Amino acid sequence: MAEASRRSFFKYVTMFLGGVISVVIGGNATRYFIAPAWKQKRETWIKVAQFHVLPNGIPVSLNYIQRKLDGWMTIQGLDSVWLLRENENLTAFNPKCTHLGCPYRWDESQSVFICPCHTAVFSKTGEVVSGPPPRPLDRFPVKVENGMVMVLPELKGEKA
Numbered sequence: 001m002a003e004a005s006r007r008s009f010f011k012y013v014t015m016f017l018g019g020v021i022s023v024v025i026g027g028n029a030t031r032y033f034i035a036p037a038w039k040q041k042r043e044t045w046i047k048v049a050q051f052h053v054l055p056n057g058i059p060v061s062l063n064y065i066q067r068k069l070d071g072w073m074t075i076q077g078l079d080s081v082w083l084l085r086e087n088e089n090l091t092a093f094n095p096k097c098t099h100l101g102c103p104y105r106w107d108e109s110q111s112v113f114i115c116p117c118h119t120a121v122f123s124k125t126g127e128v129v130s131g132p133p134p135r136p137l138d139r140f141p142v143k144v145e146n147g148m149v150m151v152l153p154e155l156k157g158e159k160a
Helices: 006-038
Strands: 046-050 060-070 073-086 089-093 105-107 112-115 120-122 128-130 138-140 142-145 148-151
Touching (some): 046 060, 089 148
Antiparallel strands (some): 046 148, 060 073, 089 138, 105 112, 112 120, 142 148
């Protein structure tokens, strides 16, 4: 067996240290770019109203501030939800029409939701009465905790 020369010893030590540095930097860089895919989604329930304040049988549009984490920044914006209380039952509707996403309104005289974009009409329960919408109004998950109505708007919402 031949003895290792001083030059070859330093060559192998340099290659080893370079490999260690490459693995450490490469691993951290890879983890940085892939980490968002491993990040767990957290449910962010948003408080929108006191349950006892909601009128019974009449849909109400309520505004709330929604905060979303985008990278390192928190972005906030004003959004809304339609709430329908019927005795102890509560339904939260996405405020966008299922046809083209236009905002609709409640027509008290006819007791229906009306979307002005293409004259879509929805019943009080969100079912399509007339017009081009392909499905009923989308719903958000909703719950009541300690008398406070909370919605989970980032989910697409279950279909009625």
